[in-house]
Amino acid sequence: MWVAAICGQLKEDYRYSNDLGWNTFPVPNFSEDQLGELNASARKILKCRYSHYPATIAQLYDPDKMPDDLRALHRENDELLETMYIGRPFRNDTERLEHLFKLYAAKIKQIEKQAAKGKRGKRSK
Numbered sequence: 001m002w003v004a005a006i007c008g009q010l011k012e013d014y015r016y017s018n019d020l021g022w023n024t025f026p027v028p029n030f031s032e033d034q035l036g037e038l039n040a041s042a043r044k045i046l047k048c049r050y051s052h053y054p055a056t057i058a059q060l061y062d063p064d065k066m067p068d069d070l071r072a073l074h075r076e077n078d079e080l081l082e083t084m085y086i087g088r089p090f091r092n093d094t095e096r097l098e099h100l101f102k103l104y105a106a107k108i109k110q111i112e113k114q115a116a117k118g119k120r121g122k123r124s125k
Contacts, residue, residue, distance in 0.1 A: 001093055002100060026103035034084050041077045048073050 007020050030038070048070045049060055060070060082089045082096070090096040 001097055005097060024104060026100055026107055028085060028103070030084065037080060038077075038084075041073070041080055045070070045073050045077060 002025055003014050006024060007014060048067075049055075049057075052060060052067055052070070060066060079089045086099060090099070
């Protein structure tokens with residue numbers, strides 16, 4: 001969703017760009033406890049994927065054939081992460097994207113303030 005909004009699409013394919021897509025994605029400062037929860041969630045997903053060996057990633061993530069246990073763990077991970085952003089899962093993609101843009105705008109303001117402070121500090125020397 002973020003990549004589609006920021007980088008755009010060509011036909012039905014997303015355009016990927018490190019500078020536009022990944023490096024602009026607003027990630028909050030997670031607490032150590034939150035990072036621990038995310039790591040535990042990721043380990044559950046990896047263990048689940050391993051339990052389906054020798055299935056390939058392409059087979060595991062085929063939307064029509066994805067194992068129910070793996071799909072459930074990804075949903076849990078999504079809800080965990082979204083709760084870390086706003087305290088609850090997002091209602092829909094529009095709400096999610098609006099929140100991400102607000103975080104992005106706040107980050108830009110913070111960067112601009114830091115840059116302005118840096119310029120003032122250089123002038124006073």
